[in-house]
Amino acid sequence: MLQLENVHVSYGPIKAVRGVSLEVKGGEIVALLGPNGAGKTSLVSSVVGLAPTSAGKIRLDGADITGEPTERIVTRGITLTPEGRRVFADLTVGENLQLGAACRKDRDGVAEDLETYLELFPILRKRYAARARMLSGGEQQMLAIARSLMSRPKMLMLDEPSLGLAPRVVDQIFELLHGLRSKGLTMLLVEQNANEALELADSAYVIASGSLVFGGKAADLKASGEVMEMYLGLEGH
Numbered sequence: 001m002l003q004l005e006n007v008h009v010s011y012g013p014i015k016a017v018r019g020v021s022l023e024v025k026g027g028e029i030v031a032l033l034g035p036n037g038a039g040k041t042s043l044v045s046s047v048v049g050l051a052p053t054s055a056g057k058i059r060l061d062g063a064d065i066t067g068e069p070t071e072r073i074v075t076r077g078i079t080l081t082p083e084g085r086r087v088f089a090d091l092t093v094g095e096n097l098q099l100g101a102a103c104r105k106d107r108d109g110v111a112e113d114l115e116t117y118l119e120l121f122p123i124l125r126k127r128y129a130a131r132a133r134m135l136s137g138g139e140q141q142m143l144a145i146a147r148s149l150m151s152r153p154k155m156l157m158l159d160e161p162s163l164g165l166a167p168r169v170v171d172q173i174f175e176l177l178h179g180l181r182s183k184g185l186t187m188l189l190v191e192q193n194a195n196e197a198l199e200l201a202d203s204a205y206v207i208a209s210g211s212l213v214f215g216g217k218a219a220d221l222k223a224s225g226e227v228m229e230m231y232l233g234l235e236g237h
């Protein structure tokens, strides 16, 4: 579904991503792991046109989307839930959800999806009329994910959805991602929580200093003590 070919992302003289190639197949969950500053956010941002791709190609279902405007890419069916659970704090939960569907014209489909996600995230139904700023961190993260889903993406990219949340809330987020996986949604998941992410993912990539240091099956990464210890600070299994 998504193919990155030798992608570079630079901010002026700063080279954040240096020639990364990766693939996400339809129905697959891919984990993108790596230490702080590795270039994970830059890479997923470049896919949706929010960071500059200075070289390389990004293809979605074979179509070259490199450098296209974000809105066009979202319309093509790929959405990013950005780092830091960004919601519109002064808008209500309902308004945030409606904004997620702003690129869509199928009003019946939007109403249908709204019902689906209020069912999946009961807390959002309960707090539908509340301003987003009144929600807890975990609830805001759920709102950010649900808002992304309202664009009815073929593929969802999530940038560290569990960051800064209490362990119990992290479990809830992963439970939800397992639920989305069973619905067949294709996902690219950026995570610091490597163990949890590898439980969920089919394949995994590890980047460090902007370059790939591992690409393969999630199970193989778990078994690779060296990569796990060197780049992810974890004991191998």
Ligand SMILES: Nc1ncnc2c1ncn2[C@@H]1O[C@H](COP(=O)(O)OP(=O)(O)OP(=O)(O)O)[C@@H](O)[C@H]1O
Pocket: 011, 014, 015, 016, 034, 035, 036, 037, 038, 039, 040, 041, 042, 043, 083
């Ligand atoms: N807008 C920007 N302008 C300049 N440099 C940037 C910008 N965004 C990121 N960088 C730099 O690019 C490099 C990669 O950053 P990036 O945010 O992509 O890493 P990351 O893997 O997502 O890190 P983290 O795990 O901390 O979120 C870092 O050195 C960072 O300082």
Ligand SMILES: [Mg+2]
Pocket: 040, 041, 042, 083, 159
């Ligand atoms: Mg990041």
